[in-house]
Amino acid sequence: MGVTILDPTREAQAATRPLAERAGPPATIALLDIRKPRGDVFLDELEVLLRERGHEVERTAKPTFTKVAPPDVRKEIAERCDAVIEALAD
Amino acid sequence: MAPELVALVKHDCPVCDSVLPALDAAGVRVVSQSTPEETQAQAQRLGLAHVPEIDTDLALSEQLDPDAVPAVVLLDGEREEGRVEGLQRARLIELAAQAGATLDLDGLPEMRPGCASLTRDPEVAARLAARAARRDGRLRAREVVIGELEDVHEALFARGVTDGLPVVPPTPERVVRMLEGTSRDPQDLVGIVPPYDGRATVEKVAINAVMAGCAAEHLPVVLAAVNAACKPEFAWHGLIATTHPAGPVVIAFDTDVGINTAGNVLGQGTRANSTIGRALQLVGRNVGGGRPQVEDRAAHGQPGKVGLCFAERSEGNPWPSPYDAPTVLLMALEAPRIVVDQLAREPEGLAASLAPALESVAHPRQRLAWDALLVVGPEHARVFGEAGWSREQLRQRLFELTTSPAGDLVRGAGGSPEGIERKWVSDPDMPVAKFASPDRIQIVHAGGDAGLFSMVFGSWAAGEIGSAPVTEEVSTWA
Numbered sequence: 297m298g299v300t301i302l303d304p305t306r307e308a309q310a311a312t313r314p315l316a317e318r319a320g321p322p323a324t325i326a327l328l329d330i331r332k333p334r335g336d337v338f339l340d341e342l343e344v345l346l347r348e349r350g351h352e353v354e355r356t357a358k359p360t361f362t363k364v365a366p367p368d369v370r371k372e373i374a375e376r377c378d379a380v381i382e383a384l385a386d
Numbered sequence: 387m388a389p390e391l392v393a394l395v396k397h398d399c400p401v402c403d404s405v406l407p408a409l410d411a412a413g414v415r416v417v418s419q420s421t422p423e424e425t426q427a428q429a430q431r432l433g434l435a436h437v438p439e440i441d442t443d444l445a446l447s448e449q450l451d452p453d454a455v456p457a458v459v460l461l462d463g464e465r466e467e468g469r470v471e472g473l474q475r476a477r478l479i480e481l482a483a484q485a486g487a488t489l490d491l492d493g494l495p496e497m498r499p500g501c502a503s504l505t506r507d508p509e510v511a512a513r514l515a516a517r518a519a520r521r522d523g524r525l526r527a528r529e530v531v532i533g534e535l536e537d538v539h540e541a542l543f544a545r546g547v548t549d550g551l552p553v554v555p556p557t558p559e560r561v562v563r564m565l566e567g568t569s570r571d572p573q574d575l576v577g578i579v580p581p582y583d584g585r586a587t588v589e590k591v592a593i594n595a596v597m598a599g600c601a602a603e604h605l606p607v608v609l610a611a612v613n614a615a616c617k618p619e620f621a622w623h624g625l626i627a628t629t630h631p632a633g634p635v636v637i638a639f640d641t642d643v644g645i646n647t648a649g650n651v652l653g654q655g656t657r658a659n660s661t662i663g664r665a666l667q668l669v670g671r672n673v674g675g676g677r678p679q680v681e682d683r684a685a686h687g688q689p690g691k692v693g694l695c696f697a698e699r700s701e702g703n704p705w706p707s708p709y710d711a712p713t714v715l716l717m718a719l720e721a722p723r724i725v726v727d728q729l730a731r732e733p734e735g736l737a738a739s740l741a742p743a744l745e746s747v748a749h750p751r752q753r754l755a756w757d758a759l760l761v762v763g764p765e766h767a768r769v770f771g772e773a774g775w776s777r778e779q780l781r782q783r784l785f786e787l788t789t790s791p792a793g794d795l796v797r798g799a800g801g802s803p804e805g806i807e808r809k810w811v812s813d814p815d816m817p818v819a820k821f822a823s824p825d826r827i828q829i830v831h832a833g834g835d836a837g838l839f840s841m842v843f844g845s846w847a848a849g850e851i852g853s854a855p856v857t858e859e860v861s862t863w864a
Contacts, residue, residue: 298532298533298534298536299538300531301530306579306584306673306675307528308582338575360847360850361847362628364624
């Protein structure tokens with residue numbers, strides 16, 4: 297007979313979602329700065345490249361890199377943009 | 387319906403042997419705690435006309451819950467009218483008479499204590515307690531059966547629920563025993579654990595505390611630590627996800643569960659220290675889902691991320707406890723480093739020695755973004771105590787001594803590009819504090835008797851932009 301143990305995990309199954317439709321071009325793309333030093337340098341470059349390809353760009357930022365983006369930031373991105381690029385930098 | 391007499395026995399009990407022939411002859415219902423084979427053999431050995439029934443899964447024994455067998459119980463439906471445990475000749479005859487049975491106990495002694503009921507066997511009792519906990523809804527976690535051919539330790543590694551060290555298999559019996567460490571309902575919510583927002587119930591925390599090697603008495607401290615870690619201002623999500631090496635450090639005040647406060651206080655060798663912090667980290671991994679190199683993006687981490695817990699030392703402490711009741715202080719901290727000063731005998735000089743170590747947290751030029759924990763060793767604390775310096779006074783002085791002129795902190799000064807942007811510096815002599823305020827330097831008294839040392843921990847990104855120290859009273863979770 298085996299050993300019975302109790303599951304130490306949260307016992308959750310990750311929900312599977314289909315990939316979203318590919319956006320554009322043209323699309324409105326949010327660039328979310330997580331507020332790490334020099335993240336803006338990277339995002340500036342990305343913005344130029346996206347605009348060259350005919351996309352609209354919305355720049356937005358988290359209040360601090362240490363915490364998840366607040367609901368209003370997420371809601372605004374979802375309402376105004378087709379896609380989001382969350383940019384980490386270090 | 388007349389009351390029914392039922393007798394619980396077991397095969398290896400001489401007192402049961404002595405009364406069984408009389409019970410058998412009187413037609414009393416006899417139920418055995420032993421296996422069918424053992425019971426059959428006992429019936430044969432005693433020449434009984436009827437082989438006793440088997441108490442399958444010890445259900446009747448659990449219900450009647452005798453200390454000893456033979457246990458002869460008079461039942462009127464569900465209601466118990468009387469019972470005799472062991473051999474008490476006169477009372478047994480009288481009890482049987484109430485059920486209309488005549489017991490011939492001639493030749494037997496007037497009194498003999500019985501044998502311990504099988505339900506009093508510690509292993510069986512634990513199994514029954516776990517079964518009752520499941521039945522009552524106190525245990526709700528999914529049961530996972532590790533196959534007979536699997537090594538349970540290897541199986542737990544393979545399922546990804548460990549920190550790389552062996553864990554104690556969290557059997558229902560061990561978890562029920564762990565839950566005896568708290569009066570809280572096992573289904574009470576302790577906190578929502580990031581990054582995947584797992585619900586840490588008391589039961590889930592107890593499971594992970596078993597795995598970490600905790601004793602039941604440690605559970606309230608673990609629960610308080612988990613609750614503290616889930617407070618929004620602690621920012622556990624970011625702490626798990628950061629590239630920084632910090633992890634949660636549990637600092638206990640005025641607890642009485644054997645947490646080492648003295649020699650090797652930050653090291654190995656004491657169960658409470660080694661397991662309480664580990665339990666918190668296992669909750670983070672298993673309930674929250676934060677796995678190293680997956681959600682936990684630490685570039686280096688640090689050894690204390692296996693789990694780190696210690697307590698303030700009361701013996702020789704020149705400072706009163708900062709808390710009114712047993713409390714857990716939780717901080718997001720990197721690994722500690724030593725500050726050696728074997729010469730200072732005056733508080734001012736010693737503070738001047740401690741300050742540079744505090745100022746170098748993260749980087750000497752990084753300002754206002756970090757907290758620190760200073761663990762003052764007893765021999766250093768004595769210097770402050772003899773001079774009458776309070777904890778607050780030391781904190782204030784360290785705050786002042788960790789202030790530097792802006793000109794020394796600008797980017798490029800001394801060849802290092804790290805530092806304050808030049809455009810923010812109008813006056814190079816302007817003093818710039820290391821810490822946002824004096825209370826961002828936490829001070830704890832701990833360590834061994836000998837050694838003119840203190841220890842400095844740097845924090846993760848601190849305060850509102852990161853993680854603030856959080857506290858929780860242990861009694862809330864006792």
